[in-house]
Amino acid sequence: MIAPRESLSRPPAGRRMRKWLAPAAATLLLLAAWEAFVRAGLVDSLLVAGPGDVAQTLIDEFSMLARHTLATGREALLGLLLAFVLGIGAGLTLHVSPLLRDATLPLLVGTQAVPLVVLAPLLVIAFGYGITAKLVIVAIACFFPIAVGTFDGLRSCDPELLRLMRSLGAGRMRTLRLVELPGALPRVLGGVRIAATWAFISAVFAEYAGSTEGLGYLIARGTPLLETPRVYAAILILTAASLALWSAVAVVERRLIPWERRDSAH
Amino acid sequence: MPAKEDMQYDEQSQTETPVSPFGDGNSPSAELNPSPTAADATTSVSVSRDGERGAGAVADTGTPAVRLQDVSVSFRTRSGEVTALDGFNLTIGDGERVAIVGPSGCGKSTLLSLVAGLLPPDGGIVDVRREVALMPQRDLLVPWRSALRNAALALEAQGKPRAQAAERARPLFERFGLAGFEHARTWELSGGMRQRVAFLRTILTGRPLLALDEPFGALDAITRGEMHEWLEQALAAEPRTMLLVTHDVEEALTLAGRVVLMTRRPGKVAGEIAVDRPTGLSRAQWTTSREFSILKSQALAALR
Incomplete structure (x- = not known):
């Protein structure tokens, strides 16, 4: 007796529902408890905002929040793009040239060893309050996983496949283009996924160090002013944006490297 | 071991030697010369590049596609030096189908690397006069x-x-x-299908000499049998000189016109079997024939 393919490849409808329903229910329950806690007057509503207040703020201040979200989004995405270009370039360089690898690897690791907390204000002093400093900070935070992913991915190429390419008469560059680069794609995208989680966090961080707009600016300014609902709303938007970016990378991964998903499913 | 200066490695492309890459079909045209004289070995440097490439050598139908003479290869490993091949001799004529059979670690894969030009020998002559298309053990799709x-x-x-x-x-x-x-x-794709694609990739190189490294080793016995039939048909349609490395005696006797048996490390020729398969015999008829089982037991005895 052979089981139908459908039942092997995906869980039954009930299980799938539970996968969504259970966490949703848990979240709602938590929010309800929080709201009840605040409404009961157990804490000062000036210090802790309830979900209701946050929702109200999201609606009332939509256009203002949207403007700051766009500012942060621009910094995060452009910074990630910069990190992507630099990371791939660095990974390729490290792979192709052993001399440059030896010369620059300590420097690259060094950029990660210096704590961004102390670096960020210095970069703002150097580059000013504009977007440049933000892009540099986001790029520093995001470029490393991409560079490491690219380098590892290129290095992970099957030596027998390289031998085959050599026997087929392919030179260094052609082997890189036909075999090593596409083979590195899963690890490159893995690096991008990690970098994506850092993009928004580091953009907010850069805004903390000095800015005139953005969600980080809102949070940094709002916290001492006890604008708690607004700060909570900004944090909520940040979390959602980070998750959305992560999901977008995951979708790209599924599209570009369908074979990887199969391997991990087995 | 011979000094490094004696090492001769020479690979020439098909275009440099205007001989039909497919020779005269299935009949082996080259003579096997299993024991080179000492004089041959010492004059190795001058022989291969200028001596044999002249018009006279080309006109001679006996010009082999591959000639390995007194070849030795050793590797340095953590546990010391391992001799993979020692005083190995092999000649393959144009259009010939030769199988190398031996136990694991007899230097079969080393042999293919030598012929494919991916590895220089430590000593002796490697003279490959045809462009080589290598088909590795794994399909590498x-x-x-x-x-x-x-x-x-x-x-x-x-x-x-x-x-x-x-x-x-x-x-x-x-x-x-x-x-x-x-x-x-x-x-x-199934395992057999993957190997077919890998074989087509090998054929598409357009190179006249196929070097197959245990191409069907990972397949189950039934699929392997099907692949043998398929390969025979493919080679009938696209005739090539073939060097097949395998540990499967039946595979060798099915696909090759000549089977070279190798000893365990260091790899040397233990014996050789000419396979005279009657024309028109299917694979199934041939592998169940009396001649086949005699050849098979001969081969197994020599390998032991």
């Missing part, structure tokens, strides 16, 4: 390419544009039982 474009990789590696390479590969898919699988993803 890449998952980001469709079946068709995996086969076409052979041409793209040589610099052919992508579309042109795919167009050259397409007719072969139809001729060799892969029609309809052009766009299949590699993970949708």
